[in-house]
Amino acid sequence: MARVNVNILGISELKWTGGSGARRGRWGAPGRTRRARGQTEPLCFRCLEQPVSSCHCVLCSPLPALPPRRSPAVWVWSCVAHLLLTWAGAMAQVLRGTVTDFPGFDERADAETLQKAMKGLGTDEESILTLLTSCSNAQRQEIAVALKLCLHALKGAELRAIKQVYEEEYGSSLQDDVVGDTSGCYQRMLVVLLQANRDPDARIDEAQVEQDAQALFQAGELKWGTDEEKFITIFGTRSVSHLRRVFDKYMTISGFQIEETIDRETSGNLEQLLLAVAKSIRSIPAYLAETFYYAMKGAGTDDHTLIRVVVSRSEIDLYNIRKEFRKNFGTSLLFHD
Ligand SMILES: [Ca+2]
Numbered sequence: 001m002a003r004v005n006v007n008i009l010g011i012s013e014l015k016w017t018g019g020s021g022a023r024r025g026r027w028g029a030p031g032r033t034r035r036a037r038g039q040t041e042p043l044c045f046r047c048l049e050q051p052v053s054s055c056h057c058v059l060c061s062p063l064p065a066l067p068p069r070r071s072p073a074v075w076v077w078s079c080v081a082h083l084l085l086t087w088a089g090a091m092a093q094v095l096r097g098t099v100t101d102f103p104g105f106d107e108r109a110d111a112e113t114l115q116k117a118m119k120g121l122g123t124d125e126e127s128i129l130t131l132l133t134s135c136s137n138a139q140r141q142e143i144a145v146a147l148k149l150c151l152h153a154l155k156g157a158e159l160r161a162i163k164q165v166y167e168e169e170y171g172s173s174l175q176d177d178v179v180g181d182t183s184g185c186y187q188r189m190l191v192v193l194l195q196a197n198r199d200p201d202a203r204i205d206e207a208q209v210e211q212d213a214q215a216l217f218q219a220g221e222l223k224w225g226t227d228e229e230k231f232i233t234i235f236g237t238r239s240v241s242h243l244r245r246v247f248d249k250y251m252t253i254s255g256f257q258i259e260e261t262i263d264r265e266t267s268g269n270l271e272q273l274l275l276a277v278a279k280s281i282r283s284i285p286a287y288l289a290e291t292f293y294y295a296m297k298g299a300g301t302d303d304h305t306l307i308r309v310v311v312s313r314s315e316i317d318l319y320n321i322r323k324e325f326r327k328n329f330g331t332s333l334l335f336h337d
Contacts, residue, residue: 107139111146148201148241159196185228186269192236193277199239209242213249220265221254228266235277243281285317289324292333 166174178190212234219230238246247258254261262274279287288309295302295309313321325333 107142107146108150110139110143111150145202152198152200152239156196159194163194182269184270185232185266186273188229189232189236189270189273189277192232197237199237199242201239201241204242204245206245209245209249212238212242212246213253216246216250216258216261217254220261221256226265228270231262231266231274235274235281240281247278247282283324285320286324286328288313288317288321289328289333292321292325293329 163174170177175191175194178194179187182190215230216234219227234246235243250256250258250261258278259275262271262278266274276287279290291305291309295305309321310318322333325331
């Protein structure tokens with residue numbers, strides 16, 4: 001099924017056609033634009049039906065040729081006027097809403113197309129453009145939500161795979177072993193994380209954000225002692241983008257960063273775990289850059305941590321981790337010792 005092909009920036013692809021001399025040549029219609037599938041010639045930007053060569057509207061007409069014995073400035077200005085008209089035509093088309101909902105729209109299938117296109121190092125630009133230019137804004141929003149759901153499902157599947165391999169390798173369940181080796185609130189937080197019950201990254205509910213930020217404030221700074229359960233529930237089950245908003249909201253409500261509160265209100269292993277969760281919610285590369293820093297800081301090196309992070313992230317985000325490291329610690333990870 002052919003999709004609508006809209007290229008507002010098509011005007012930047014005008015190419016010189018015609019002879020070698022400025023007088024004989026002319027600026028022609030776009031020589032190569034992104035094409036709808038199966039389409040051999042670009043379509044008129046305005047009607048989206050006529051091929052450019054057989055359309056006579058202002059958008060498809062060639063730029064004026066340089067008139068003989070006239071100043072080149074006149075030609076330049078007429079070209080500018082032509083481009084402005086072209087741009088106005090394209091904008092009018094957008095304002096009229098030429099890109100309408102694509103019939104038979106399936107946001108899940110489209111999100112999968114996008115995810116496949118963006119997978120790995122290279123990006124399949126062509127399929128992303130084809131998809132995005134053929135969707136209305138509302139559909140793009142739906143694709144974004146579906147894409148987040150896909151990624152969430154992938155992360156859940158990853159944790160399930162780790163648990164399965166652990167069981168095959170060591171003959172006992174990971175969760176049982178964690179429970180056997182830990183206790184108290186630290187144990188409960190680990191179990192909540194292992195159950196991977198984090199909400200998917202869907203649309204953020206601002207009322208819920210406010211409620212969670214207030215609940216954290218009440219459970220920590222405003223309370224004599226600390227209600228750790230509240231922290232465990234919110235940190236362990238809310239979606240990542242929701243928690244980022246909660247942290248911002250918490251700062252405006254309480255005047256403290258959430259990390260400061262965790263530092264004051266909790267201690268020991270639970271404190272370390274909550275801090276790790278909070279930092280990785282803010283930014284995983286920044287958190288891992290910090291992990292590197294502390295693994296190498298001072299005398300000696302925590303080789304186990306270094307090896308684990310390098311090996312597990314080398315194909316995922318090691319480049320971003322290096323960037324964060326340079327940003328936060330003012331030195332390159334490659335030459336740090
Ligand atoms: Ca308190």
